[in-house]
Amino acid sequence: MTYLEALNRRYSVKKFNKEKKVPAELIANILEAAKLSASSLGLQPYELIVVESEAVKEQLIPAFYNPSQISTCSHLIAIVSKNNIGSEYIGSYFNHISETREIPLEELGPFRQSISSHIDRLSEEEIMIWADKQSYIVLGNLMFAAALENVDTCPMEGFKQVEIDRILNIDITKEKVAVTLALGYRADEDHFQRFKKVRKPNEHLFKFI
Amino acid sequence: MTYLEALNRRYSVKKFNKEKKVPAELIANILEAAKLSASSLGLQPYELIVVESEAVKEQLIPAFYNPSQISTCSHLIAIVSKNNIGSEYIGSYFNHISETREIPLEELGPFRQSISSHIDRLSEEEIMIWADKQSYIVLGNLMFAAALENVDTCPMEGFKQVEIDRILNIDITKEKVAVTLALGYRADEDHFQRFKKVRKPNEHLFKFI
Numbered sequence: 001m002t003y004l005e006a007l008n009r010r011y012s013v014k015k016f017n018k019e020k021k022v023p024a025e026l027i028a029n030i031l032e033a034a035k036l037s038a039s040s041l042g043l044q045p046y047e048l049i050v051v052e053s054e055a056v057k058e059q060l061i062p063a064f065y066n067p068s069q070i071s072t073c074s075h076l077i078a079i080v081s082k083n084n085i086g087s088e089y090i091g092s093y094f095n096h097i098s099e100t101r102e103i104p105l106e107e108l109g110p111f112r113q114s115i116s117s118h119i120d121r122l123s124e125e126e127i128m129i130w131a132d133k134q135s136y137i138v139l140g141n142l143m144f145a146a147a148l149e150n151v152d153t154c155p156m157e158g159f160k161q162v163e164i165d166r167i168l169n170i171d172i173t174k175e176k177v178a179v180t181l182a183l184g185y186r187a188d189e190d191h192f193q194r195f196k197k198v199r200k201p202n203e204h205l206f207k208f209i
Numbered sequence: 210m211t212y213l214e215a216l217n218r219r220y221s222v223k224k225f226n227k228e229k230k231v232p233a234e235l236i237a238n239i240l241e242a243a244k245l246s247a248s249s250l251g252l253q254p255y256e257l258i259v260v261e262s263e264a265v266k267e268q269l270i271p272a273f274y275n276p277s278q279i280s281t282c283s284h285l286i287a288i289v290s291k292n293n294i295g296s297e298y299i300g301s302y303f304n305h306i307s308e309t310r311e312i313p314l315e316e317l318g319p320f321r322q323s324i325s326s327h328i329d330r331l332s333e334e335e336i337m338i339w340a341d342k343q344s345y346i347v348l349g350n351l352m353f354a355a356a357l358e359n360v361d362t363c364p365m366e367g368f369k370q371v372e373i374d375r376i377l378n379i380d381i382t383k384e385k386v387a388v389t390l391a392l393g394y395r396a397d398e399d400h401f402q403r404f405k406k407v408r409k410p411n412e413h414l415f416k417f418i
Contacts, residue, residue, distance in 0.1 A: 003212075003357050004238060007245035007350075029213060031415060035408050036216035038352060038364050044409050050417045093407075100407045129338060133388075136342045140349020141216075143247055148212050155247050155346075168418075179342075198302075198309045199244050200253050206240060208259045209377075 006147040013154045014192050016072040016184035026149045027075060030183070033145030037138045041115050043093060045085050045131035046138060046178070049168055051076040056167070063163035069154045073182035078164070079138055081131035083124050084174035090116055128176070135178040142181050154182045215356040222363045223401050225281040225393035235358045236284060239392070242354030246347045250324050252302060254294050254340035255347060255387070258377055260285040265376070272372035278363045283393035287373070288347055290340035292333050293383035299325055337385070344387040351390050361395045364388060 001009075027050070034048060051057055052075055060076065061067045070076060082089075094112050098105045122130065139155055146153045157179055164170075164177045186193050199205070210218075236259070243257060260266055261284055269285065270276045279285060291298075303321050307314045331339065348364055355362045366388055373379075373386045395402050408414070 003354060004241055004245070007242055010245070010247070012247060032213055033216055033353075035411070035414055036213070036219070036406070037349065038219070038221060040364075040366055042407060044414070047413070048415050050415060053418055056418055096409075097407050100405050129341075132338075132342060133345045136345035137349040137352075140246065140346040141353060143346075144242075144350060144353045145212060155249075157249055196309050197245070198251060198306050200305075202244070204256070205244055205253070206257050206259060209262055209265055 001148075001150075003144075003148060006150075007144070008197065010143065010147040010153070011193055011195070011197070013069060013152045013182070013184070013186050013190060014066075015068050015187040015190040016074065016152065016182070017187045018072045020074065020185040022074040022151050022183055022185070026151055027183070029149060030142055030145045030151065033141045034138045037134075037141045039134040039137065040130065041118070042097075043085060043090075043115075044134070045082045045127070046135045047080045047082065047175070048138070049078040049080060051078065051168075059167050060164065063160050063167060064156060065158040065160075066156070069156060069182040072184065072187065073154075074184035075182075077142060077181045077183065078168055078177045079135040079179050079181070080168075080170060080175050081128060081135045081178040082175045083127040083131055085119055085127055085131070087116065090119065132178045139179050139181060146183060151183055152186045156180045156182060210357075210359075212353075212357060215359075216353070217406065219352065219356040219362070220402055220404070220406070222278060222361045222391070222393070222395050222399060223275075224277050224396040224399040225283065225361065225391070226396045227281045229283065229394040231283040231360050231392055231394070235360055236392070238358060239351055239354045239360065242350045243347045246343075246350045248343040248346065249339065250327070251306075252294060252299075252324075253343070254291045254336070255344045256289045256291065256384070257347070258287040258289060260287065260377075268376050269373065272369050272376060273365065274367040274369075275365070278365060278391040281393065281396065282363075282391035284391075286351060286390045286392065287377055287386045288344040288388050288390070289377075289379060289384050290337060290344045290387040291384045292336040292340055294328055294336055294340070296325065299328065341387045348388050348390060355392060360392055363391045365391060 061070050064070050143153050270279050273279050
């Protein structure tokens with residue numbers, strides 16, 4: 001299967017086969033793809049909560065407007081955006097760069113300065129909007145990798161923010177659930193899998209100059 | 210090369226090999242991956258401008274804070290987010306669903322109604338923030354597909370909004386450049402390709418519950 005075949009096979013699952021769990025090894029690969037996502041300035045302003053517990057999935061059902069994916073999926077991943085990207089966060093990022101690449105911290109000073117002054121200019125709300133966008137690159141990587149692993153998914157934005165943040169113990173002073181992704185295997189009776197994909201024709205989507 | 214090897218090989222290129230162009234066939238595959246991106250409610254609130262022209266790339270250089278990618282890349286893709294997702298846009302989307310899936314328009318009424326009432330509740334600014342997030346899924350797909358095609362990339366947010374929108378003839382009453390992606394082949398002298406990847410350790414990135 002080429003990657004374009006895998007992406008063509010992908011669709012937003014409405015109902016998963018509740019009996020079929022995604023093997024831990026595939027989940028690990030898919031999460032590794034998320035980890036390797038690009039992020040603005042390399043800051044990775046997010047965290048991923050991987051819900052495996054049936055009890056927690058059960059609790060989450062009323063937090064979603066379309067509950068059929070949550071009640072049938074194998075795993076639910078919540079991508080949590082962070083806006084507490086202050087000097088402590090940036091400092092620990094630079095310590096990590098320095099250790100990983102064996103570059104003295106002092107040499108990284110100008111790069112650190114430019115990142116700090118960029119972030120310092122943003123309000124907390126602007127940082128959250130920026131962080132959310134980075135979280136969506138992660139969402140893209142998760143769906144792409146899952147498709148390559150023949151694992152089905154459904155990205156879900158339709159949740160009650162207060163409810164989901166509460167159930168997942170989110171510290172709402174500095175983070176929030178940006179978006180979620182249900183993973184599993186399509187139920188045979190989910191007839192959406194047999195619908196033709198609807199996409200804008202190329203002439204409305206691409207412009208070459 | 211597995212997809213995880215490809216993602217590990219990927220890095221944000223600082224300087225491309227100016228002499229090496231990405232073949233049209235690979236660009237077409239990478240764009241097809243963008244087209245197959247998931248988007249909220251399937252609305253694809255974006256357009257992609259693919260800049261091949263050397264003259265336009267030249268014009269764009271001063272619009273970027275880090276110009277070395279723009280002056281050396283083979284192609285530059287600008288993902289343009291749209292906030293004019295009104296009844297006309299949604300109407301044409303539903304005509305398209307009806308034709309593609311051979312479902313009478315009337316049967317799609319309730320789905321259309323729920324999408325319209327959701328979008329109607331959002332301000333123009335909120336629609337743009339929502340559209341931007343969808344554009345970042347496209348960005349993720351473009352980078353992922355390029356990595357699989359052994360094509361190098363650099364995602365770039367650091368541009369002067371007014372300048373880039375003007376040069377690309379964006380109608381700023383309803384759209385804006387959300388983010389850009391430079392594509393090409395890494396220059397051998399770009400020493401960033403030999404740096405170790407810096408990522409948060411798993412215990413800071415993932416939480417399993």
